[in-house]
Amino acid sequence: QAQLVESGGGLVQTGESLRLSCAGSGLTFSHYAMGWFRQAPGMEREFVAAISWTGLRITYYADSVKGRFIISRDNAKSTVFLQMNSLKPEDTAVYYCAADLDIGVVRSTTRSSYWGQGTQVTVSS
Numbered sequence: 058q059a060q061l062v063e064s065g066g067g068l069v070q071t072g073e074s075l076r077l078s079c080a081g082s083g084l085t086f087s088h089y090a091m092g093w094f095r096q097a098p099g100m101e102r103e104f105v106a107a108i109s110w111t112g113l114r115i116t117y118y119a120d121s122v123k124g125r126f127i128i129s130r131d132n133a134k135s136t137v138f139l140q141m142n143s144l145k146p147e148d149t150a151v152y153y154c155a156a157d158l159d160i161g162v163v164r165s166t167t168r169s170s171y172w173g174q175g176t177q178v179t180v181s182s
Contacts, residue, residue, distance in 0.1 A: 059084040059171045061154050066176030069144055073180075077139040079154030079173055086135035090160035092169065093128060093139045095150035095178075102153070106139060107164040117164045122148075144180045151175040 065077040077093070092107035106128040109115040116128050127140040137154060155169035163169050 061156060061171055061173035063154050063173040063176040066178045068179045070181050071145060073144055074142045075178060077152055079137045081135045087132040089156040089158060090163045091130055091137040092155045092163035094153045094155060097150040102167050109160045146180050146182045149180050151177050
């Protein structure tokens with residue numbers, strides 16, 4: 058049974074950095090496109106970043122995080138990362154990782170095949 062487990066969330070101040078990790082198990086990780094989403098209280102879940110499964114490691118970002126966040130993956134460790142720099146209070150949310158065989162699904166929808174349980178990120182002003 059496939060499972061995604063996020064870690065690395067926490068409480069930081071404006072301008073600081075955090076690195077989120079998402080470890081996959083029970084799936085052929087290298088075959089899956091991976092993504093990060095976030096959901097703030099009372100808001101819909103929104104796309105943050107995605108990375109393809111191919112050797113090219115093509116990346117996609119929401120405009121709100123472009124230039125501040127970096128998504129990467131280590132297939133040998135079945136892990137995807139989200140390096141978050143210059144954090145702002147509006148980045149406060151529960152962050153979820155997602156996996157799907159189709160990068161189009163990961164970056165454009167909330168219908169990915171697998172989801173993690175989420176990790177809380179809080180940025181104080």
